[in-house]
Amino acid sequence: MSQQNYPTGGEFLLRAAAPAEIFTPEDFDENQRMIAQAARDFIQQKIEPRREQIEYQGDTALGAPLLKEAGAMGLLAVDVPERFGGMGADKATVMIISELISRSGSFAVQHGAQAGIGTLPIVYFGTEAQKAQYLPRLATGELLTSYALTEPGSGSDALAARTTATLNPAGTHYLLNGVKQYISNAGFADLFIVFAKIDGDKFTGFIVEKAFGGVVIGAEEKKMGIKGSSTCQVILEDCPVPVGNVLGEVGKGHHIAFNILNVGRFKLGASSVGGCKLALEWAVPYTSQREQFGAPINTFGLIRAKIADVTAAAFAAESMVYRTAGLLDRAIATLDKGAPDYDLKSILKVEEFSIECSMIKIFATEAMALAAEEGVQMLGGYGYCQEYGLERLYRDERINRIFEGTNEINRLLVPGLLLRKALKGELPLLQAAQKIAEELMGVPEFVAPGEPGFLEQEAKLVANLKKTALAALGIAARTFGDKLKDQQEVLADCADLVIAAYACESALLRTQKQAERAGRDGAALMADITTLCVNDAVERSAELGRRALANTLAGDELRTMLAGLRRLTKHDPAPRAKLHDRIAAAAIAAGGYPF
């Protein structure tokens, strides 16, 4: 286990955290609340009046003036170090802003491309000179930026890029040639973070100014959703980039690309939480007003179940996002803020949590998919019409599961990264898995019958969810060895087991922390949600575990492990309809997400 004085990424599988250790939305301070409100005010005043033009007329060029207005307010400066005109805010604050900005729709993607993936490569990997040259103007929006990694022939397999960079004979400039595809903000960007290969193999990052020449912008893509966001090809034709604009080390572009994706995934998770809340804000009041069969439709059990399931998914996603923000802030706080390589060191801290970043990306984007899906359904025919925002949310949400690494790619990463940490000796996962396997073959522990205490069953089941995930992963690794990477279905099932454990534990710890602060009554709603989440996760994990084992083992060995799995997932099923009813009542009273 890590020798550090803070928990590292993936460690949650091996160690039970205490409620007091974790960061939750209930811990937001006054500054964070004010910043959240300021981001809301921005959307209310600057985006809402132009909603039709942005989302339905697809006016992507409006992104430029809007980004500049956001820049004037400091909304582009959150991640930029203070010495370059930014706020150097903590990750929790960064996530609050991502969550709130998601309410702006298409603009959220433009904001993410500017303040996130378009600026952060310079923050983390730029030289002091590059930072001084670009960051102050990126923070204000004077310079608009974009991130150009994807190509027509290389999307998920980003390192297979074909764009080339050739040093000129004078040794002063690289000439870039190639085509980048689906580049957000390309329509108006002044700057492009471009990845290209030097000498055909050294994958390298470059800071490319449009003004260098040789940059041609293609037509706007005609997309399903986020229609107000600019997405174009960027064609590089002998684009001369000064050698001083190489970003990071030559041949280390993958290091930049993957680390920036990590942050992007995390932020996308936070913005998906915002999307879930928006869907509830739009759908729940509708169900209160809409009457059919002589009663508001929110009195019907099936509608209440939808409201409650979306609320619970949003709660779990939100708990994961802010818990992880807290973990990152603790890890980063161990660094010397005055050190010259502080920025680079802090992205390496984020890298330690790339497992969490991928888990959050998957879980939160899928929670938002559920929210949009059920939101439309709750509105019936009106949900299908443009007059109501849910139709747009339903289309807009779809991209979240495709960019920043498709959810398939992220599912492959979760077990892959865990096993890499295990092999490097950073996390004793395989030893723990071995112990669980032995325990499962032994005599079951006797459990005295009786009513479980407050969240007692849930806490036990969360521990078992972790064991299930560890056991499935350990058995798969033992059985397939280095051929495991070819067993994608097993890997994805393992990923979902790990995610279920992290989501449920995050919800549970947040609820326990709230109970410590506000008493059990003050945490009653959270406790209902936790019970629902854990119940559903355990039932799903039983199935995932069965599938993973059946794809891995056979014969007696399979039967023994299946018996063990049944022990781990044994539980008294929760009265879901009753839980749904209470959770929905709270959401209906609040007119949306009840926290």
Add this chain to the structure above:
Amino acid sequence: MKIAVCVKQVPDSETRITLAAPGPELDRSGFTRVLNPYDAYAVEEAVRIKERLGAGCEITVVTIGPIRAVETLKKDCLAVGCDRAIRVDEPALENAEPLQTAKVLAAVLRRGAYDLILTGKQAIDDDSAQVGPMLAELLDCSQATVVTKLELGEGVFTATCEIEGGAAVVRGSLPAVITCQKGLNEPRLPSLPNIMKAGMKPQETLTCADLGLGIPAARSRVTTYTPPPPRAACRMVAADDPAAAARELARLLRDEAKVI
């Protein structure tokens, strides 16, 4: 020039008020609170005057409210350019009536020699529109209400006031109380760095006792809040014979709905 801006934290206009039955109390626990929108014009006007006049101009923002009002003072006032804040924390003044509010604000304002006192034309929660005018009377200074344009001269002001069906241009001497209306200006949004720094500006918390004042007595009190009547079911009038249907509709509107 010394400017004071009097502001109030109010429930957001989208606040959902749930009231099961008539009663003397509202459940205010779930309210989102914001700066009274008309006060935002007052804050913005003060900041623009300061930006025009430059050094030597100081803006003090004054409110009566509990600790939760501090967020509004910081985010919407100090972060956009006000220099200092005074908050009167007096639980007995929660939901105070206009004269109580005006008396306490007047006591605060008497402690500084303000040339200009700006406030919203009304607060969107109780909609009284009385505090500004009362304040001018208590301080014995000139006033202009529902102002959409303000110009300052040497010791004088010229204000355009919205009146029924038109506008009136009012000239008066300073000090003066000006109540601000939509149209006066476009309030700016606070920047995030300024929000973070707002806490460093001086803030003073006072009680009535600190002001040498007894808590002004209320002359009225709310006895009941009543929820709006539930919407009645829709009645359809058969339209086979249009003339008969129109007669029936007119009768229903006159005799039952009593709206004509």
